[in-house]
Every structure is written in C-alpha cells, then in structure tokens.
Amino acid sequence: MSWKLIQRVKKRLSEERGTIRKEWGGKTTLCLAFPNRYYTGMSNLGFQTLYHQLNQLQEIVCERSFLPDKEDLLEYRKTDTPLFSLESQRPLYDFDILAFSIPFENDYPNILTILEMGKIPLLRTARNDSHPLVIAGGVAVFLNPEPLSDFFNFFFIGEGEELLPEFLRCFEEAKSEGKTQLEFVEKAAAIEGVYVPQLYQVRYFDEGPINSFTPKGKHPRRIKRRWVRDINNIHTTSTLFTPHTQFNDMALVEVNRGCPRGCRFCAGCFIYRPFRNRTLKDLRMDIEEGLTHERRLGLMGSAVSDHPRLREICQSVLDSKGTLSIASLRADSISEDLITYLKAGGHKTISLAPEAGSERLRRVIKKDLQEMDLLRAVEMISKGGIPNIRLYFIIGLPTETARDIDEIVGLTRRIKHIFLKVGRDQKRLGRIVLSITPFIPKPSTPFQWAPYEEINSLKRKLKLVKNELRGEGNVQVTHNLPKWGYIQTLLSRGDRRVGRILLAAHYNGGNWQKTFKEINLNPDFYVYREIDFDEILPWDFIDHGISKDYLRGEYLEALSQGKE
Numbered sequence: 001m002s003w004k005l006i007q008r009v010k011k012r013l014s015e016e017r018g019t020i021r022k023e024w025g026g027k028t029t030l031c032l033a034f035p036n037r038y039y040t041g042m043s044n045l046g047f048q049t050l051y052h053q054l055n056q057l058q059e060i061v062c063e064r065s066f067l068p069d070k071e072d073l074l075e076y077r078k079t080d081t082p083l084f085s086l087e088s089q090r091p092l093y094d095f096d097i098l099a100f101s102i103p104f105e106n107d108y109p110n111i112l113t114i115l116e117m118g119k120i121p122l123l124r125t126a127r128n129d130s131h132p133l134v135i136a137g138g139v140a141v142f143l144n145p146e147p148l149s150d151f152f153n154f155f156f157i158g159e160g161e162e163l164l165p166e167f168l169r170c171f172e173e174a175k176s177e178g179k180t181q182l183e184f185v186e187k188a189a190a191i192e193g194v195y196v197p198q199l200y201q202v203r204y205f206d207e208g209p210i211n212s213f214t215p216k217g218k219h220p221r222r223i224k225r226r227w228v229r230d231i232n233n234i235h236t237t238s239t240l241f242t243p244h245t246q247f248n249d250m251a252l253v254e255v256n257r258g259c260p261r262g263c264r265f266c267a268g269c270f271i272y273r274p275f276r277n278r279t280l281k282d283l284r285m286d287i288e289e290g291l292t293h294e295r296r297l298g299l300m301g302s303a304v305s306d307h308p309r310l311r312e313i314c315q316s317v318l319d320s321k322g323t324l325s326i327a328s329l330r331a332d333s334i335s336e337d338l339i340t341y342l343k344a345g346g347h348k349t350i351s352l353a354p355e356a357g358s359e360r361l362r363r364v365i366k367k368d369l370q371e372m373d374l375l376r377a378v379e380m381i382s383k384g385g386i387p388n389i390r391l392y393f394i395i396g397l398p399t400e401t402a403r404d405i406d407e408i409v410g411l412t413r414r415i416k417h418i419f420l421k422v423g424r425d426q427k428r429l430g431r432i433v434l435s436i437t438p439f440i441p442k443p444s445t446p447f448q449w450a451p452y453e454e455i456n457s458l459k460r461k462l463k464l465v466k467n468e469l470r471g472e473g474n475v476q477v478t479h480n481l482p483k484w485g486y487i488q489t490l491l492s493r494g495d496r497r498v499g500r501i502l503l504a505a506h507y508n509g510g511n512w513q514k515t516f517k518e519i520n521l522n523p524d525f526y527v528y529r530e531i532d533f534d535e536i537l538p539w540d541f542i543d544h545g546i547s548k549d550y551l552r553g554e555y556l557e558a559l560s561q562g563k564e
C-alpha cells in the first residue's frame with residue numbers, strides 16, 4: 001500500500017462534508033464505484049443518492065471508489081497498490097459487492113481499468129466465490145448492458161433506489177444461509193428488474209445480427225424495468241459536499257424525473273417514463289435542508305420548466321435567502337417572472353436547446369418548438385438582465401440536409417441580433433455559446449434504427465458552422481468530437497460481441513484504431529448501418545413498457561415528415 005495515496009485520500013475526505021463511515025463487523029460490504037474521476041462522480045446526484053440510501057440500511061456498509069486521477073494512477077502502478085475505497089481504504093477485492101453506477105457509455109473502458117487496478121479478474125468467468133460480485137446499474141446499463149455482459153454478474157434494469165435494497169436483502173439471506181455465488185445468482189435472478197447475462201444464450205447469424213436470444217431454463221424472456229412509483233418517497237438531494245466537483249458551491253435537488261415531451265432522439269424521455277413531479281411540500285423540505293449546506297440551490301431534472309409549481313419552488317428558494325440555478329429551460333416555458341426569479345437567484349447563463357436549426361427538422365425530431373418562441377425567450381432573457389445564453393444543437397439527425405446546417409448559423413445570427421439590440425440598450429453585452437453534439441442513435445428511442453453519420457461528414461458540418469460564425473463577436477462554438485460519438489454509438493448499440501472490442505481496447509491502452517484493425521469484428525456494422533426493422537436488437541429483452549411497434553411508427557412518421 002502506498003502511504004502517499006492513503007494520505008491523499010485522507011486529505012480529500014477531510015475536505016468533504018457528509019462522508020459516512022461504518023464499522024464492517026458482520027455487515028454486507030458494498031463498494032459503489034464510479035467509472036470516472038472523483039470530480040465527475042461527485043457531480044452525479046444519482047450516485048450520491050445511492051450512497052446515502054444504502055448507508056441508511058443498518059446491515060450495509062457502503063463506501064466509494066473512483067477512477068484515480070492521473071497522478072494517483074501512476075502512483076498506484078508504481079507501488080503496485082490495489083485500488084482501495086475512500087472511506088476505509090480497503091482494497092476493492094475485500095468487499096462482498098462491487099457496484100458500478102454507469103451513466104455514460106464512453107466510461108466503459110474505465111470499468112476495466114478499475115477492475116484491473118482492484119486486482120479483480122476482468123472476465124466474470126475468471127472469478128470465483130473469493131471475489132466480490134460485480135454488478136452494475138445506471139442509465140447506460142438499463143438502455144443496453146450487452147457489451148458489458150462478459151464482465152458483470154448482474155445488471156439492474158431500472159431505477160436503483162427501487163431495486164438495490166431488495167437485491168441486498170436477498171444477498172444477506174443467501175449469505176446467512178451459506179449459499180455459494182452460483183446459488184445466489186439463481187435466486188436473485190427471480191427479482192424483477194435483475195438481469196443475469198450468464199442465464200441467457202445469444203446466437204448470431206455469421207458476422208451479422210442476432211439470430212436468437214433465449215433464457216436458459218425458466219428465466220423470463222424479457223426483463224421488466226423497475227421504476228419508483230412515488231418519487232416523494234425518496235430524497236434525491238445532495239448529501240456529500242466537496243470543493244472538488246463541478247457543483248462545489250451548490251446543493252442539488254431533483255424536481256422531477258423523466259419528461260413529457262417525447263423528442264424522438266431522447267433516451268431519458270423514453271426510459272424514465274412516466275413523467276413524475278415531486279410535490280411542492282416535499283421540495284420545500286429538501287430546499288430548506290439543502291440551503292443549510294450551501295446558499296446556492298440547483299434544481300435538477302430533464303424537464304424542470306415543466307413542473308407545474310416551478311414559480312413557487314423558485315420563490316421558496318429566494319424566501320429562504322438562497323440563490324438559484326436551473327440547468328436547462330424549455331424556451332416555450334420561459335416567462336418574465338421566471339426570469340426575474342432566476343436573475344434574483346444569481347443566474348448568469350440560461351441554456352436553451354433548439355437542437356435543430358430549422359423548424360422542419362425540429363418537427364422530424366418532435367422538438368415542438370417554434371422559432372418565434374425561441375426568439376421571444378432570448379429577448380426576455382436579455383431584457384431580464386441575464387447576460388449569457390447557451391444553445392444546444394445536434395448535428396447528423398435523420399433527414400438532415402445542408403440547409404438545416406445553414407439554419408443553425410441563420411438561427412444563431414437571428415438570436416444574436418436580438419441579443420445585441422437588447423444588450424446595447426442596456427449597455428451590457430454577454431456571450432452566446434453554441435454547444436454542438438453529433439446525434440447518437442440510442443436504444444429504446446424511435447431513432448434506435450437510424451445510422452450514425454460518417455465522421456468525415458460530421459467534421460465538414462462542424463467546420464462549416466465554425467467558419468460561418470468565426471467573425472461573429474460574442475458568439476463561441478464548442479462541440480464534441482465526432483470520433484467519440486462513433487465509439488458511443490458502438491457501445492450504445494452493441495451486442496455481446498462488442499465486449500471483445502472493449503477488452504482488446506483495454507489491452508491496447510485505449511488505442512481504438514489499433515483495436516479495430518486487430519479485431520475480427522466490424523465496428524461499422526453497429527454504427528453506420530440503418531438497422532432492419534425485423535432484426536432482433538441486443539436490448540429487445542428489456543421491457544420499458546413501450547412497444548417496438550410504437551417506436552417504429554414514430555420513426556416512420558419522422559421520416560415521412562422529413563420529406564414534407
């Protein structure tokens with residue numbers, strides 16, 4: 001064990017508020033692992049909520065582990081120290097359960113790094129009863145866990161707060177009965193929402209799509225997603241506070257879950273159904289509690305501006321002398337009084353998500369937003385004294401043409417015109433930041449069958465937008481790299497065979513190009529293809545409560561709207 005690493009962790013803990021330390025004696029020990037660095041993991045409200053919720057269970061000790069920062073990574077390797085948890089500094093292999101919370105596909109390679117550094121065999125088949133059970137949940141997993149099948153014992157399909165306590169009760173029972181891991185696996189597979197990949201057999205057409213996906217024995221053909229019926233029963237609020245995170249001066253409170261809008265590219269909307277709002281009464285309690293920790297309060301949710309009591313929620317924050325932050329607002333929900341609240345709450349930037357430049361393409365993706373609404377929102381924001389605007393756009397959407405790309409530029413200029421006019425009147429000018437991401441076809445959305453656009457074509461589109469807007473003062477363009485969108489699509493839509501690519505990429509030190517050349521599997525098959533409606537999709541076994549026919553109908557309607 002490296003003394004230096006232990007000292008660093010102790011320092012980090014000394015700067016935290018909310019750390020929970022429990023004695024291990026006789027309890028079930030679970031290490032909650034986040035497949036990215038501390039800074040990123042500690043910004044994740046779901047991760048924090050689970051940590052707190054699990055530690056409320058008397059018989060459970062829940063500690064945390066993250067991908068080490070670069071400097072620490074070198075020290076771990078130099079000293080051959082096994083990766084350890086934050087709270088007790090015990091190696092990961094000492095825990096009963098290693099539970100990953102995985103929000104984002106591009107973090108999959110980090111999972112293998114964590115396992116390797118924890119001295120836990122990467123492949124499930126290479127582990128035995130002396131190793132921890134390795135399990136995973138989180139949004140990436142309940143969209144499609146298949147590329148990770150070789151590495152995990154269990155996946156949780158659905159919301160962790162609903163599922164994990166039941167799973168842990170089952171684990172404790174099995175432990176007290178002296179059951180082996182294999183016996184426990186059979187028992188836990190009966191819990192609704194628990195998916196055990198080893199209990200399912202997948203066959204493929206040569207180098208092609210899935211031929212059959214069948215349970216071994218009597219296990220269910222489809223795994224039903226679990227979701228929290230009443231989100232007022234759980235308190236999704238910050239419980240850990242540290243200066244080393246994105247939200248270092250803020251307490252976060254979840255306002256609602258899911259979204260009622262149904263944009264056709266948006267995974268969050270389809271898999272977090274139904275849309276659920278927390279009550280004003282419960283939110284007021286959490287706001288009060290949050291403001292005892294920090295004076296700035298962040299309202300979280302994919303559809304915060306769709307909460308019917310949003311104004312009262314904002315007022316509660318201000319009444320309690322707090323300042324306010326909201327991640328993103330629907331342009332058509334913005335009103336003058338909401339801007340007043342946000343301004344009074346210290347907001348400096350408001351994010352809007354037109355997603356597409358033209359109204360035609362917004363209709364295709366079902367982003368039911370008129371340009372008039374956007375321009376009206378920009379005017380209100382500027383007049384209300386909020387200096388900066390962030391605009392989210394997606395490129396490479398189904399049916400997109402060159403004209404749609406030109407419209408991103410055109411719309412930005414029209415927005416800037418209003419922005420400057422109001423700003424000059426008020427003798428104050430801020431910034432417009434465009435944030436552009438390539439479209440990723442996500443499982444369980446109407447666009448799951450659509451291809452990812454060729455990397456070079458995406459690059460050309462980005463270049464065009466950047467060149468056109470280069471000379472525009474007060475406008476800045478930021479974007480994600482198309483090559484990472486390619487990897488994300490591969491991992492989002494992959495089947496079990498993609499696990500081989502992941503493993504090879506791990507052994508190649510993250511060199512994807514080298515990996516693709518070496519491996520006998522064509523990644524373009526998963527990324528660039530428009531998938532046939534008749535194919536069995538790797539994630540078809542997940543029952544999100546939305547029929548494939550409905551999604552197909554939505555996709556076809558989008559394509560026909562694209563021709564209008």
Ligand code: SF4
Nearest residue numbers: 259262263266269302
């Ligand atoms: S409005 Fe936003 S969160 Fe809601 S469905 Fe559309 S993209 Fe998703």
